[in-house]
Amino acid sequence: MSRAFGPRRAHWVEVAAPDPDAAAEPRVAVLARYDLVYRSLCSVLFNYAQSGHPGGSVSSGRFVAAALFGAMDYDIRDPNRHDSDLLSYAAGHKALGLYAMLALRDEVVRIGNPDLLPDDPRLRLRFEDLLGFRRNPTQDTPLFGRFGSKALDGHPTPATPFVRLATGASGVGFGSSL
Numbered sequence: 814m815s816r817a818f819g820p821r822r823a824h825w826v827e828v829a830a831p832d833p834d835a836a837a838e839p840r841v842a843v844l845a846r847y848d849l850v851y852r853s854l855c856s857v858l859f860n861y862a863q864s865g866h867p868g869g870s871v872s873s874g875r876f877v878a879a880a881l882f883g884a885m886d887y888d889i890r891d892p893n894r895h896d897s898d899l900l901s902y903a904a905g906h907k908a909l910g911l912y913a914m915l916a917l918r919d920e921v922v923r924i925g926n927p928d929l930l931p932d933d934p935r936l937r938l939r940f941e942d943l944l945g946f947r948r949n950p951t952q953d954t955p956l957f958g959r960f961g962s963k964a965l966d967g968h969p970t971p972a973t974p975f976v977r978l979a980t981g982a983s984g985v986g987f988g989s990s991l
Contacts, residue, residue, distance in 0.1 A: 847917075848874055854913045854943075862909070864947045864967065870910025873902075877914050889922060890931045892974040905968035905980030909946065912965050915975055916940050934961060938974050 851874045859867040880900060887897035902911060915938040922929050923939075931937060941960035947967050948957060956962070969976040 844875075844878065847878060847921075851878065851910075851913060851917055854917055855910055858909055858913055858943055858946060861943075862946045862948075865909035866906045867909060869904060869907045870913065873907055873910055874914065877910070881914065881918060887975070889918075889929050890936075892931075892936055899977055900975065901978050902969060902980050908965070908967060908969050911969055911976070912938060912943060912946060912973070915973075916943050935963075936974050938963070 852871050855867050855870045855874070859865050859870075877900070885898040885900065888894050891897075900911075902908070917940075919930065919937050919939050942963045942965065944954070944957050944960060945962040946965045948954070948962075948964050963973070965973060968980055970979045971977055
């Protein structure tokens with residue numbers, strides 16, 4: 814069952830019974846493996862930065878992956894397309910997880926079909942960019958400079974590819990997303 818939101822592109826979906834075809838065993842195994850890699854990446858990133866909120870980031874991984882890979886309409890070559898669906902966090906402090914998910918998605922595409930990615934690295938969020946999580950952009954570390962990493966704020970901002978709204982503290986993202 815769905816409810817329309819008037820002229821907006823968003824829609825409300827009530828989940829009833831699971832689709833038996835959607836839970837095919839090989840697909841579930843791939844998604845479980847992806848989630849394991851995502852959670853591991855969150856842990857590594859938290860250990861590296863000694864900052865962020867890993868619990869919320871880890872717990873949101875499965876539904877964010879479901880949105881990114883199963884429900885959202887976007888062009889991975891153009892994070893600034895105006896007709897793309899938005900992924901906005903009501904709690905911006907889960908930025909660590911958002912950055913990990915976007916970088917992991919970029920890496921999967923880079924391995925699987927690199928022609929889909931934009932040529933300009935400023936339009937991507939790469940694994941290398943995770944070195945910039947909560948780093949001051951005026952204070953390069955050797956690897957930060959060598960890999961051309963982006964500075965990634967503690968809360969998502971539009972300076973990050975595929976982030977169109979600054980979500981700030983808990984709850985701010987919800988209001989700005991409407």
